Amino acid sequence: MPILNALQEIEWVDPDDVPRPIVAFGAEMSDVGGFELDRHRHKKGQMLLVQRGALSCEVEGGLWIVPPRSAIWIPGGALHAIKATGALAGYNAFVDPAVDKHLPKACCAVSVTPLLRELLTRAAHLPYLYEEGGANTRLVAVLLDELAVAQIEDLHLPMPTDPRLRRIVDEMMASPANRGTLASWARHAGMSERTLLRLIGRETGMTFGRWRQQLGVVLAVKWLAGGASIQQVTTDLGYESVPSFVTMFRKALGTSPGRYMAERYSG
Template sequence: MISKSGQSLNKRPPCSTACDLSLAHGPAMAMRMDFADYEAEADPHQHPQGQLILALHGAVTCTAESGVWIVPPDCGLWVPGGVPHSNQVTPNARLTYLFVEPGAATLPDECCTLSVSPMLREMIHRLADLPEQDGGDAHVERLMRVMLDELALMPRQRLELPVSNHPKIALIARALLANPSDRRTLGQWAEHVAVSERTLKRLMIEKTGLSFGRWRRQLHLVIALRELAGGATVQKVAGDLGYESTTAFIVMFTKALGTTPSRYLAGAQQP
């Protein structure tokens, strides 16, 4: 069940199961969601429409077959129609969803993080604030068309954690997602999953496109963005990720994203 006002008959957020927006008129529909009244994690689901997720406050982590994504400030997560995925949100999350009908815009055919310009963000919020339409409103149709044209121009950002269904890689991913402070070396992980270090090194690059060191740093970055947006302090996140000092964590974060954690997340603290 989907409601433009964000109301639901139970504690499951909208789109926690298969969704059908076919009754919505036009090529797109936007809605705002405050997750204080919903469970923190949605069941795996899919819908025929593509979905762009914007975070007004807090954070959402999306898991699909090919990776794990965090929705950071100034970006949106694009999930193509028909792709099974699940979302985990922080209790303070306030999100905007944009659903796009198949074929309505030229958008990626895989999950990805897209930059979202201030103008595009405001257009999506404007659409979410409009009352439900009966169709045929020329102004709304023009707004949707320009909005979708702008969305198709947005550049991609590399803020996902690539994952694999290979049993050795999946085992390591599950362990580190559950305990990101685990500092075992590649050789120690190879012994743990019963392969040679050389074989595991090759598998990591082959299945994820990253070396083990770069993959673990990307995992830390994804977790850090989620926890910081959820209200955790920089000091706590640094400790939870196993860094020897807060400074070491800030250095890693700044090298990856070009700015400090506090400055990067300042854009997420919107009313």
């Protein structure tokens, strides 16, 4: 994945080693099978903004999906892994933990305003060691202010750590069209329905049904951002009809899948 700075490809520089409040650059990858970064961490906080395509990011107990016109904020020190499929374009910024701008303390997906996007674009064209004390410092300060007040989006799927639950979750994510009942999943994991309900409530804060619905939402957003049709997503999630899938999506995100994606690519 080429890293772009001032419109030119450059060698990778560890952002943790750059003595500036923000280190920002553009990122672009053509549709060559995607990429995956194994679990790692940075001293600095990280913001990943997606303009085209979608990212999935697992961060210490949660899975986040980042569609176009959204960003994910990962606090400094958080262990995380990133995966993208297909074409991807966006921006990446690393923020020094010494910067006190009331930034989120936990990982979250946020909606990106046109102002935040333009500020990050400008910051990505600065030299790594940009001159401080003037216009650049003011630009960075406004960018951090905008990030601090960005609206959080519900594109998060809590991930359990209990090994029995994690096996169920991994199988559900691998085969989301499997609409097995609570009883069948409990039997498959060798536990009672009551135990399964208690564990998933304790580890995710959700009921089994609510968690499975949220899984469908984040997968749908990921696939739609990758170019899948609504009919294809309906089938892959195991819904009997497009209207039933659209109803679920609308209840979860407040709009239809078609309108949701159209808004992501408008403007």
